[in-house]
Amino acid sequence: MAKNVQDVMQSRDIKKISAVQTASRFLSKFATYAFLLIMALIVLFPFYWMIISSLKTLAEYRQAVPTFWPRQLMFSNYAEAFTTAHLGDLFLNTLYVGLISTVLSLVITVLSAFAFARLEFKGKEALFGALLATMMIPGELFTITNYITVNQLGWMHTFTALIVPFLVSVFYIYLLRQNFMQIPNELYLAAKVDGTSDIKYLWKVMIPLALPTLISITILKMMGAWNSYIWPKLVANDAAHQMITNGLRNAFTDTTGQANYPVQMAAVAIVSAPLFLVFLCLRKYIMSGVSRSGIKG
Amino acid sequence: MKVVLQNLTKIFPSRDKKSGQEVIAVNDFNFEIPDGKLVGLLGPSGCGKSTTLYMICGLQKPSGGKIFFGEDDVTELSTENRGIGLVFQNYALYPHMTVKQNIMFPLQNLKGKDKLTKEEMFDRTLNAAKLVQIDELLDRKPSELSGGQQQRVAIARALVKMPRVLLLDEPLSNLDARLRLQTREEIRRIQRETGITTVFVTHDQEEAMSISDIIVVMKLGVVQQIGAPQSVYDDPKNLFVAKFLGTPPINVLEGKVSGGKIYIGDEAVLEVTNVDDQDIYIGIRPEGIEPNENGVLTCNLSSVEVMGRDSSVISTHPASLNPIVRAIINSDIRIDTSAQTIKYNIKPHKFFIFNKETEERIYYEVK
Numbered sequence: 001m002a003k004n005v006q007d008v009m010q011s012r013d014i015k016k017i018s019a020v021q022t023a024s025r026f027l028s029k030f031a032t033y034a035f036l037l038i039m040a041l042i043v044l045f046p047f048y049w050m051i052i053s054s055l056k057t058l059a060e061y062r063q064a065v066p067t068f069w070p071r072q073l074m075f076s077n078y079a080e081a082f083t084t085a086h087l088g089d090l091f092l093n094t095l096y097v098g099l100i101s102t103v104l105s106l107v108i109t110v111l112s113a114f115a116f117a118r119l120e121f122k123g124k125e126a127l128f129g130a131l132l133a134t135m136m137i138p139g140e141l142f143t144i145t146n147y148i149t150v151n152q153l154g155w156m157h158t159f160t161a162l163i164v165p166f167l168v169s170v171f172y173i174y175l176l177r178q179n180f181m182q183i184p185n186e187l188y189l190a191a192k193v194d195g196t197s198d199i200k201y202l203w204k205v206m207i208p209l210a211l212p213t214l215i216s217i218t219i220l221k222m223m224g225a226w227n228s229y230i231w232p233k234l235v236a237n238d239a240a241h242q243m244i245t246n247g248l249r250n251a252f253t254d255t256t257g258q259a260n261y262p263v264q265m266a267a268v269a270i271v272s273a274p275l276f277l278v279f280l281c282l283r284k285y286i287m288s289g290v291s292r293s294g295i296k297g
Numbered sequence: 298m299k300v301v302l303q304n305l306t307k308i309f310p311s312r313d314k315k316s317g318q319e320v321i322a323v324n325d326f327n328f329e330i331p332d333g334k335l336v337g338l339l340g341p342s343g344c345g346k347s348t349t350l351y352m353i354c355g356l357q358k359p360s361g362g363k364i365f366f367g368e369d370d371v372t373e374l375s376t377e378n379r380g381i382g383l384v385f386q387n388y389a390l391y392p393h394m395t396v397k398q399n400i401m402f403p404l405q406n407l408k409g410k411d412k413l414t415k416e417e418m419f420d421r422t423l424n425a426a427k428l429v430q431i432d433e434l435l436d437r438k439p440s441e442l443s444g445g446q447q448q449r450v451a452i453a454r455a456l457v458k459m460p461r462v463l464l465l466d467e468p469l470s471n472l473d474a475r476l477r478l479q480t481r482e483e484i485r486r487i488q489r490e491t492g493i494t495t496v497f498v499t500h501d502q503e504e505a506m507s508i509s510d511i512i513v514v515m516k517l518g519v520v521q522q523i524g525a526p527q528s529v530y531d532d533p534k535n536l537f538v539a540k541f542l543g544t545p546p547i548n549v550l551e552g553k554v555s556g557g558k559i560y561i562g563d564e565a566v567l568e569v570t571n572v573d574d575q576d577i578y579i580g581i582r583p584e585g586i587e588p589n590e591n592g593v594l595t596c597n598l599s600s601v602e603v604m605g606r607d608s609s610v611i612s613t614h615p616a617s618l619n620p621i622v623r624a625i626i627n628s629d630i631r632i633d634t635s636a637q638t639i640k641y642n643i644k645p646h647k648f649f650i651f652n653k654e655t656e657e658r659i660y661y662e663v664k
Contacts, residue, residue, distance in 0.1 A: 186389035189356055194403035194458070195377030204402075208393045 050272075054078070054265035061262050074262065081252075081267035089239075090247040093159075097243065098225035101163045105221050106214065109172045114202050116173065117180035118188065128177075131170045143231065150235055161235040162243070166224070172217045179213045180206055215282055226275055244271050298461040298494050300330040300353065304362035307348050307518075322348040324518040326362070330496065330511070335488045337505035337526075338498045340515035341541070346498045347466060349515075353496060354381045354464050366461055377406070379462075382455030386467040388447045390439040396450050397435040400425055403458045425457040428487060445476045452487065463488070465497035469504060481508050502542050506530065514538050531646070536656035539580045539649055545609070545625070548586075549618040552579045552650070557664065559650065562616050566593045566643055569661040577659065578618075578651040583609070583625040585647025588632060592640030596622050601632050608632070612639055 053061060054077055056070040081087065115121075116128050146165045155161040183206060191201045207214065232243040248271065252264040305326040311318050323345040330336050338346040351357040353364060355376035363372045371379050390399050404418045413421070426432040429449040439447055448468065455463060468484065469477045485508045488495045499505050505512050506526040514521045514529065514537075522534045533539035539547050550561050553576045558565040561579060586594065588610065596612035599621065610624040610632055624641060626632075632639070650659045 184387070184389065186385045186387055187391060190383065190385060190389040190454075191402075192356065192376050193354060193381065193383045194454075195406040196402075200406070205391055205393075 050265050050269055054081075054262055054269050056262045058260055058262055077263050077266040078270065081263045081270060084252065084263065085247055085267050086239075087244075087247070087267060087270060090242060090244040093241060094226060094244040097159060097162045098222050100159075101167060101225055102218055102221045104163070105167050105169065105172070106218065108168055109176055109217060110202070110207065110214070112168075112173045113176035113180055114198075114206065116177045118198070132174065135170050135174075143234070146231075147234055155235070157236050157238050157241060159236070159241060162232055162241065165231075169221075172221075176210060176213055176217065179210045183209055219278060219282060222278065223275060226271075298367050299332045299365075300462055300494060300496070301365040302326050302328045302330075302349075302353070302362070303365070305349065305352060305359055305364065306361035307345070307352060307357065308360040321518050323352070323359075326520055328513065328520070328523060330494060333492045333494055334510040335485065335495045335497070335508060337509035337512045338496060338515060339502055339505040339512050339541070340500065340521075342500055343517070344515040345518040346500075346515050350464050350466055350496060350498050353462070354383050355379050380458075380460050382458065382460035382463045384448075384451045384455050384463075384465045384468055386470060388439075388451040388471075390447055390450055390454075392439055395436050395438055396426070396431065396442070397422060399439070399450055400453045400457050403454060407458070421457055422453075425453040428456065428490065429453045429483070444472050445480055448472065448480060449483075452484070456487070456491065456493075460493065463491075463493050463495040465495065467498055467500070469499070469501070477504070484508060503544055506542065514541060516541075533580075533649060534658055536578055536580065536651045536658075539651075539658075543582060545583050545623050546619070547580045547582055548622045550579045550581070550614060550616045550622070551618065552577050552616060554650070559661075561594060561614070564594055567645060567648065568664040570664050572650075572659060572661045576653045578653055578656065580649040580651065581643065582647040583623045585644045586622075586624045586641040587626055587644070588624065588630065588639055589642040590640060592642045594641045594643060595638050596641065598632075598634070598636055598639040601634055603628060610639065 052068070052070055055073050055075070056067070057072060057074055060067060060071060116124065142165075150156060150161045150165065155164075187205060188201060191205060196204070227245060228243065229245040232241075233246050236242070237246055248264065248267055252260045252267070305323055306321070307323040309320040309322055311320065326345075326349060338349060340346050348357060352359050355371070355374065359372060363370055365371065366379065391402065394402070400422045401418055404413055404421060407413060422435075423432060426435060429452050431446060431449045431453065434442065434446060434450075439450065442450065448471075452465075452468075465484070469480055472480055481504055484495075484497070497505075497509075509526055511523065512526050512529055513523045516537050522529050522538045524532075529538065530542050533542065536549070540549065552559055552561045552566075553574070554560075554569070554572050555574050557568060557570060557572075559567045559569060559572075559577070559579070594614075596614045599611045599613060602609040602611060606628060607625050608628040608630070610626060612622045612624070613620070614622050645663045650661060651657060652659055
């Protein structure tokens with residue numbers, strides 16, 4: 001018996017096994033990369049198309065068989081886009097609304113998340129439940145009621161109307177509260193023993209520990225402001241308050257109803273650039289979490 | 298700074314709304330912790346030792362009774378004004394701060410006339426770090442430290458504001474066995490050097506006995522016995538204390554007193570005076586019985602465990618409440634392991650008897 005087992009063990013052809021293993025590893029790696037490559041192409045193709053379209057002449061753009069590389073690079077499209085659409089003004093408007101609403105929204109989110117995560121008060125659970133329940137209502141429904149409210153407050157065609165209605169986001173509060181709740185209770189007690197006030201504890205301990213979440217919220221909020229379309233169009237679509245998405249919609253259509261698409265594409269490329277840069281710079285925060293290894297057990 | 302606990306009581310409201318049963322975590326605790334002593338609160342989990350500690354530091358409000366630091370009544374005083382240092386079981390270091398920032402954190406919260414300059418803060422941080430021997434590690438993050446080092450940082454953070462009382466909640470339970478021995482010596486050394494009144498909570502009796510000046514044994518919120526470790530070990534007031542202290546644990550047997558003699562089974566093992574006839578529990582320390590051919594107690598011999606300096610003789614007895622009766626003897630004494638039975642003699646000062654109903658100690662005199 002023992003002899004047999006040894007024979008079986010000895011007779012294994014290690015060379016063959018190792019060759020099969022190498023081949024299968026290579027194949028699985030090849031398949032993975034091929035899949036990733038195809039997906040990347042699918043994702044990146046619209047961007048590519050936007051860039052080359054923005055560099056074409058209108059005539060080339062209108063050809064029945066599209067070209068994959070512009071015959072003549074029209075960098076002037078970008079300059080034209082910037083001036084005809086008053087992109088500068090649109091940028092400033094959007095930046096203003098985006099920054100103010102992000103900052104205010106962060107303050108509100110952090111404070112309410114802290115209250116729901118840490119403070120003890122009557123009706124806390126009920127209030128939080130009610131807040132969560134509002135997440136069930138589709139956003140479009142709010143548009144109607146918000147429109148009426150804003151109209152009655154006399155906020156039409158002001159930045160206030162663009163900023164205030166969306167300052168409180170239940171989803172962000174929920175997200176941050178969950179994050180805060182993961183911070184161990186002992187840290188709070190330790191800070192209490194050390195004479196730290198709630199606000200200081202929030203600022204010195206909780207916010208640094210929840211930084212990845214806060215950065216995600218900032219990015220999402222900024223993107224929301226940048227991409228918002230329906231609401232600004234409804235309440236503040238005049239020249240002084242126009243946001244970038246609405247500005248782009250009609251800026252390049254001439255009196256005959258003909259749109260200059262390459263220039264419009266150039267404008268879209270310019271508008272996408274800031275968000276793209278923000279994502280590129282902050283992606284490490286979006287992906288990673290802070291280690292919590294100060295706590296054992 | 299002495300700490301006085303006066304009728305200290307903590308009642309938690311019931312979790313279970315139907316029965317409405319309240320939980321008495323700490324029941325009428327009276328104790329004066331002398332200045333500069335190291336006191337170990339000892340008991341099984343759920344005995345109220347941590348609750349007592351949290352009441353001393355002010356994180357939990359007593360339901361009744363008073364707490365004094367020195368002559369000052371601090372019962373209503375908030376935690377940060379009590380001047381205490383607290384070390385948590387899991388250390389509770391701030392993970393995003395370096396060791397230096399962690400230790401300095403309490404100093405940055407000082408206000409008014411206590412406010413320190415940056416240099417003073419750094420000096421005190423460095424001194425605290427030197428005291429616990431981590432001054433090399435000031436720029437590391439907690440995640441880059443071992444468990445023992447994290448523990449030291451936590452102690453330094455508790456000491457840096459020069460507290461009047463130092464409180465440690467299960468300080469060693471997250472360390473491995475070797476580190477635990479080392480760290481408990483360390484805690485003893487730091488406590489001696491600073492002379493700070495220290496209370497620490499543990500469920501490990503060996504830990505409590507080895508470094509405490511005074512131990513307080515608790516059970517279900519009630520203090521069982523307070524005293525120096527050796528005196529509590531030598532003179533337990535009831536069966537619980539006798540069973541809780543000592544490794545290996547005390548041998549417990551059923552027996553009776555009849556006509557001035559203590560019987561285990563049919564054997565009269567000790568003649569005593571001034572004890573009435575009754576059924577009793579008997580506790581004998583493992584070092585309290587020794588093999589002797591003419592011994593008074595006969596057990597069935599199972600095996601002998603050799604541990605180097607000592608040997609453990611394992612035997613069984615029908616009256617024993619533990620699965621085995623263990624005797625610890627000098628390993629020079631040879632035991633014939635082929636024998637079926639073994640006879641022991643009894644050392645009366647290691648031999649305690651307890652009332653069978655109340656489990657309180659019955660004191661006797663040997664005839």
